[in-house]
Amino acid sequence: MNDFASRIIQGATGDWEMVIGLEVHAQVISNAKLFSGAATAFGAEPNSQVSLVDAAMPGMLPVINEKCVEQAVRTGLGLKARINTFSVFDRKNYFYPDLPQGYQISQYLQPVVGEGIITIDLPDGESREIGITRLHLEQDAGKSLHDQDPNSTYIDLNRSGVALMEIVSEPDMRSPEEAGAYLRKLRTILRYLGTCDGNMEEGSMRADVNVSVRRPGEEFGTRCEIKNVNSIRFVQQAIVYEAQRQVDILEEGGSIDQETRLFDANTGVTRSMRSKEEAHDYRYFPDPDLLPLTFTQEWVDSLMDTLPELPDAKKQRFIDDLGLPAYDAGVLVAEKETADFYEQVAEGRDAKIAANWVMGEFFSALNASSGDITQPPVSAGNLGGLIDLITDGTISGRIAKQVFEAMVESGKDAGTIVEEKGLKQVSDTGAIEAQVDEILAANGDKVEEYRGGKDKLFGFFVGQVMKATQGKANPKVVNEILRKKLDG
Numbered sequence: 410m411n412d413f414a415s416r417i418i419q420g421a422t423g424d425w426e427m428v429i430g431l432e433v434h435a436q437v438i439s440n441a442k443l444f445s446g447a448a449t450a451f452g453a454e455p456n457s458q459v460s461l462v463d464a465a466m467p468g469m470l471p472v473i474n475e476k477c478v479e480q481a482v483r484t485g486l487g488l489k490a491r492i493n494t495f496s497v498f499d500r501k502n503y504f505y506p507d508l509p510q511g512y513q514i515s516q517y518l519q520p521v522v523g524e525g526i527i528t529i530d531l532p533d534g535e536s537r538e539i540g541i542t543r544l545h546l547e548q549d550a551g552k553s554l555h556d557q558d559p560n561s562t563y564i565d566l567n568r569s570g571v572a573l574m575e576i577v578s579e580p581d582m583r584s585p586e587e588a589g590a591y592l593r594k595l596r597t598i599l600r601y602l603g604t605c606d607g608n609m610e611e612g613s614m615r616a617d618v619n620v621s622v623r624r625p626g627e628e629f630g631t632r633c634e635i636k637n638v639n640s641i642r643f644v645q646q647a648i649v650y651e652a653q654r655q656v657d658i659l660e661e662g663g664s665i666d667q668e669t670r671l672f673d674a675n676t677g678v679t680r681s682m683r684s685k686e687e688a689h690d691y692r693y694f695p696d697p698d699l700l701p702l703t704f705t706q707e708w709v710d711s712l713m714d715t716l717p718e719l720p721d722a723k724k725q726r727f728i729d730d731l732g733l734p735a736y737d738a739g740v741l742v743a744e745k746e747t748a749d750f751y752e753q754v755a756e757g758r759d760a761k762i763a764a765n766w767v768m769g770e771f772f773s774a775l776n777a778s779s780g781d782i783t784q785p786p787v788s789a790g791n792l793g794g795l796i797d798l799i800t801d802g803t804i805s806g807r808i809a810k811q812v813f814e815a816m817v818e819s820g821k822d823a824g825t826i827v828e829e830k831g832l833k834q835v836s837d838t839g840a841i842e843a844q845v846d847e848i849l850a851a852n853g854d855k856v857e858e859y860r861g862g863k864d865k866l867f868g869f870f871v872g873q874v875m876k877a878t879q880g881k882a883n884p885k886v887v888n889e890i891l892r893k894k895l896d897g
């Protein structure tokens with residue numbers, strides 16, 4: 410990600426700094442929609458999950474889904490945010506073919522969640538806090554399908570009315586790299602909480618990217634907003650392109666028009682979509698069909714008790730209690746399932762050896778297979794068993810890699826493979842000594858060179874003995890015997 414690391418753009422007339430704020434739409438995990446009982450499952454037949462409310466039939470009234478409110482509040486708690494026990498749903502009025510109501514029910518001046526914080530982890534090991542401005546609940550619109558017929562556009566209302574959390578950040582990010590770290594961290598938190606699956610390909614998490622540039626230390630410049638970007642990489646590419654575009658304009662003495670732009674993933678450029686709409690254009694007003702949303706602090710407290718250990722706390726525990734380096738801890742907590750798998754492997758074993766195996770051999774095998782840790786190529790129990798055999802000296806670390814490969818292939822446990830293939834480490838001094846004698850006898854010239862001062866040859870002798878024993882000799886014993894015979 411180094412190509413995204415730069416915080417500063419060097420222009421012909423001096424340095425510029427990027428300023429970035431993100432608005433993320435996260436689809437709430439719930440069985441039913443925000444104001445109707447229709448199902449929310451992804452990939453269903455078009456228009457098979459549409460209630461009369463979602464289709465905006467006359468006289469239909471919205472009824473709030475408590476589960477969605479609960480998910481929003483739990484997310485707010487996970488973002489260490491202020492929870493507003495009184496909030497209001499507003500109508501945001503605009504026409505769009507896939508919005509049958511002619512307005513979106515959203516929250517404007519009084520959202521359910523206020524200011525919070527996300528701590529982002531940067532590759533240099535630094536952390537930074539990014540402010541959350543607010544989180545509000547709103548309905549998703551339907552979807553226009555332009556590719557089903559050459560002459561018509563079809564509308565699929567399955568998504569119409571699905572609950573979204575719009576999570577708005579402060580303009581606190583200063584590089585594409587930070588924006589990427591923010592989105593990754595937000596996604597991790599949402600997944601830990603089980604409030605959004607964070608699946609950007611399926612559209613359940615999408616970002617509006619606000620970008621401006623300024624001279625370092627000066628006031629914020631005018632921003633452009635790039636709508637609906639659906640991958641972290643595209644977000645970063647869009648920022649790079651957009652910031653440079655603005656710098657080029659400003660350097661030539663021009664000024665930035667505040668506007669809404671689109672990112673074209675094929676060409677990597679942003680294009681103007683429309684001039685920026687203002688809040689008053691939407692004629693926001695409290696939805697007369699809905700009472701203000703109120704709940705008690707006791708209910709909020711009871712939800713607090715349902716929160717799992719979140720990634721920051723887990724990472725700190727891996728560092729403090731297990732003694733893992735910050736880097737390892739960060740990698741292992743990035744997905745909750747990975748952290749759970751690791752903890753099973755490490756249980757009762759050396760935490761660092763377990764981390765090395767999970768992040769090394771295991772991750773490569775996982776990537777080469779399904780990539781899905783809930784279907785691991787080697788079970789946590791079996792990987793733990795392999796580590797036990799290394800720790801108690803039954804096999805060497807080198808042989809262990811061979812055993813691991815056989816485990817992936819056969820699904821058998823380490824003990825069985827070691828037994829079947831006769832891979833037990835030889836620590837028997839007599840057997841190793843005989844082997845050493847043979848090697849030294851066969852390499853008389855090298856022995857002389859070594860004794861004449863060519864120290865480096867020691868490694869050659871070790872290698873020869875290991876080769877002759879097919880890697881099974883205990884390397885520590887081999888070293889000791891060689892030292893004795895060559896130096897003694």
Ligand code: ADP
Pocket residue numbers: 428429430431432577578579580581619620621629630631632634688
């Ligand atoms: P709107 O709702 O009209 O899009 P907001 O004031 O709610 O406007 O801001 C939306 C997003 O724009 C926020 O994420 C905020 O951090 C970001 N933002 C505001 N000012 C700037 C700026 N000068 N440069 C970059 N991002 C900005």
Ligand code: MG
Pocket residue numbers: 432617634
């Ligand atoms: Mg906006």
